[in-house]
Amino acid sequence: MNSLSIRHLHLFALSLLIAGCQLVKPKEEEATIYRDHYQTLCACCGGWRIRVGSATYRAFDLPKAYSPEDSIQVYIRYKEDSSTCGKVMSDLIVLTSIRVR
Secondary structure, X not given: OOHHHHHHHHHHHHHHHHHHHHHOOOOOEEEEEXXXXXXXXXXXXXXXXXXXXXXXXXXXXXXXHHOOOOEEEEEEEEEEOOXXXXXXXXXXXXXXXXXXX
């Protein structure tokens, strides 16, 4: 093989590697979602409580189909909340996917 063919082969392999890495999603986490039962006057407080392992997070938005009266066990994917409240309150997350366990 000449050097031009090898270079093309390397570029092709590199592009496949980069494209494949972007398709990998974070793994789903087992979680329990429950309603926050107290009301406060804080704009960044409240929301839904979400327990993942031993950690507890909060999320403001939840699909209506998953709005429990008490609690619901789900699988979720999430990311840090980058909103103004998320920058102030370190326990805020945004759900990227959700399904019932």
